[in-house]
Amino acid sequence: MDFASLVADIRGLYAAAASTTAHTVDRLLTLRSWLTGAWIVEYEQRGEDRAAYGERLVDRLAEALTLAGVEGAGRSNLRNFRQLALVWPDLDAQRALLTIAPAIHQTASGELTLAIRQTASGESVPALGLSLDFPGLRLRIASAERLPWQDAAWTERLFRTVSFSHLLELSRVGIPMKRAFYELHVVKEGWAVRELRRQVNSMLYERVGLSKDKGAVMTLSRDGALSESPATILRDPYVLEFLGLPEPPAFTEAELEAALLDHLQEFLRELGRDFCFVDRQVRITVGGEHHHLDLLFFHRGLRCLVAIDLKIGRFDHADAGQMHFYLNYIAENLSRPDENAPVGLLLCADKDEDKVHYATAGLPHAVFVSRYLTALPSEAQLARWLHDERDRLGRGRLPDT
Numbered sequence: 001m002d003f004a005s006l007v008a009d010i011r012g013l014y015a016a017a018a019s020t021t022a023h024t025v026d027r028l029l030t031l032r033s034w035l036t037g038a039w040i041v042e043y044e045q046r047g048e049d050r051a052a053y054g055e056r057l058v059d060r061l062a063e064a065l066t067l068a069g070v071e072g073a074g075r076s077n078l079r080n081f082r083q084l085a086l087v088w089p090d091l092d093a094q095r096a097l098l099t100i101a102p103a104i105h106q107t108a109s110g111e112l113t114l115a116i117r118q119t120a121s122g123e124s125v126p127a128l129g130l131s132l133d134f135p136g137l138r139l140r141i142a143s144a145e146r147l148p149w150q151d152a153a154w155t156e157r158l159f160r161t162v163s164f165s166h167l168l169e170l171s172r173v174g175i176p177m178k179r180a181f182y183e184l185h186v187v188k189e190g191w192a193v194r195e196l197r198r199q200v201n202s203m204l205y206e207r208v209g210l211s212k213d214k215g216a217v218m219t220l221s222r223d224g225a226l227s228e229s230p231a232t233i234l235r236d237p238y239v240l241e242f243l244g245l246p247e248p249p250a251f252t253e254a255e256l257e258a259a260l261l262d263h264l265q266e267f268l269r270e271l272g273r274d275f276c277f278v279d280r281q282v283r284i285t286v287g288g289e290h291h292h293l294d295l296l297f298f299h300r301g302l303r304c305l306v307a308i309d310l311k312i313g314r315f316d317h318a319d320a321g322q323m324h325f326y327l328n329y330i331a332e333n334l335s336r337p338d339e340n341a342p343v344g345l346l347l348c349a350d351k352d353e354d355k356v357h358y359a360t361a362g363l364p365h366a367v368f369v370s371r372y373l374t375a376l377p378s379e380a381q382l383a384r385w386l387h388d389e390r391d392r393l394g395r396g397r398l399p400d401t
Contacts (some may be wrong), residue, residue, distance in 0.1 A: 006043050007064045010036050014070050015343045030164040033077075035093055037085035038134050040078065045136040059083070079167055087179075088121045089144060090139040090152045091159060126399065145176040149224030150183075162186055165193045177220070178205045184226055189273045202376060207211040207235040228301040230366050233272055237371035239345065243375045248349040249312045255309050257281075257294050274300040280305075284329045294327050296334075304340040305330055308347060313367050315351035317359035327365040343363060347372045 014032065044057060058078045066071040066168060085091075159167070166186055173179040182205070186196055209232055210216045216227035226232070243259040245251055251259075260267045268275055274298050282293040295308040307326050310318060323344040330342045344367040356369045 001063075003043070003061075003357060006039055007063065007068060009039060010061075010073065011066060011068050011070050014073070023165075026163060027160065029281060030159055030167065031093060033081045033164055034084050034088070034091055034159070035094070036078065036134075037081035038093065038137055039088075040082045041085050042134050072368065080171075083171045084167055085137060085138065088155050088158070088167075089134075089140040091155050092152055094132045095156070147176070147180050147221050147224065149222075150180060154224070158178075159185065163193065166196060168189075168191060169196050175325055177210075177217070178375045180221065180224075181205045181208075181210060181226075184220075188226070188229065191269075195269060198376075202239045204250060206237070207237065207239075219381070221377055222239075230302065230368060233299065234368050235270075235272070235303065237272055237373050237377075239373050239376055240267070240270065240373065241376045242270075243374060247374060251312070253294070253310045253312050256312070260295070260310075271297070274302075275306070276300065278305070282334075284326060286329065291326070296330075298386060299343075302340060302343065303338075305335055305342040307342060309344070309346045309389070311346060311348040311350055315348040315356060315359075317355060319346050319348070320356075320359035320367050320369070324363050324365055325366050328368070331365070344368065345370060347357075 017103050033163055040058065040061070058075055060397065062075045062078055080194050125161055142150060162170075170179055170182055170186070177335055182200060185199070185204075191199070210220065213227070216229075216232045219225055219227040241259070242254075245256065245259055246345070250258075257280065264277060268277070276299075278296040278298050280295055282296045284291040284293060293307055294310045297306045297308065298304070299306050307323065307330060323346055327344050332397065335342055342365065344365060346367065346369045346370060348369060349368050351371055359365045361368065376397070
C-alpha cells in the first residue's frame, strides 16, 4: 500500500457510503469510519512510502482527502477513526460490509469490489477493489486488553447495535474493565449518547461499586454479565442534577419528592434498568397511626419491592429503624409470595459511614443508605469520595452500603 492508494481507497469508500440508502446509512457510516481508521493503522505499520509522511500522516492525509473533495475527513475525525480501529481491532469488516452495503459486491475469486453509482440511468459500475486485510490489527488482537467474552462476535454485535457517536464515547474510556462495563450498559439499556456521556462523567462505574465488589468484578470479567444484587444495583451517590434544585436544605422533602416524580423518566435512568414505579406516599397504618413511605418501586431483576425514603439532612440512626419498620410491614402486607424480601434505600443529603454501619448491621432486612447530589460533582469531588472509599477498604471493612 502506498499513500496514493490509501487516499483512493478512503475516497471510494466515502462515495459508496453517500450512495447507500437511508435504511443502512448509519451502520455503513460506522463501518466507513472503522475501515478508514484500520487503513491508517495499517499504513502506519506497513505503508510502502510511510517514511515520507512520518508522524504527520493524519495531517497530510486530511489535506489530501480535502483536495480530493472528501467531506468529513478532517484531522480530528481521522484521529477518531484511528482510535476506533485500535480499540476494536477484531471487527470482521468484510462480513459486515457484505451484510449491509448494497454497493459492495464479492467477485468469484472472493475479492470485494466497490461499485459507485455514476451513470444518468442509475447504472452502478465497478470502481476499485477494497483491501480488507489488516495484519497489523491482527497482531494487536493478541495483545489487546480484552475480557474473555469480548470476542469478534461481541464486537460485531456492538457495532450493529450502537451508533458511531456511542462508539466514539466508549473509545475514550481508557480502562478496559470500565469500558466493558459501559459497553454492556449501552447494549442492555439502550442509552442515548447524551445519557452515556452523562453516566461516564458522573462515574457510574465507580458509584455502582464494581471496584469494591470482587464477586461482581469476576462475573463481569468471566461471563460478560452485570451481577445483580442490592449491593451492586444500588448506587452511592445518586446524581440528581436534572431536577434543577439548589443545595439542600434549601427545599423540603415534599419538594424533593415532587421534583423526582416530575422527572420520573430521568430518575428511573439514574436508578438503573429494571426499576418500575409502584406508588408514592404509601400509607402504612399500624396501631391506629398512619405513616407514609415516600416512594415504592419494584425491581424486575431482584424480584422484590424497593422502598425509598427521602431525607433532607444527614443520616441518623433513627432513620434505619424507621425504614426497617416499613420493610417489616411491606414484607407481610404488600410483597407477594413469589417475590423476594423487600429492600430499603434511604436517600440522604449526607451520611457518616460508621453511623450507617452500626445502625444497619445485623438487620433482618437489607437497608442501604446513599447520598444524593443535586448537581453533577466535579472530578475533584468524586476523586475525594473515591479516596475515602479506598481508605475504608484499607481499614479492612467493606462498607455496608
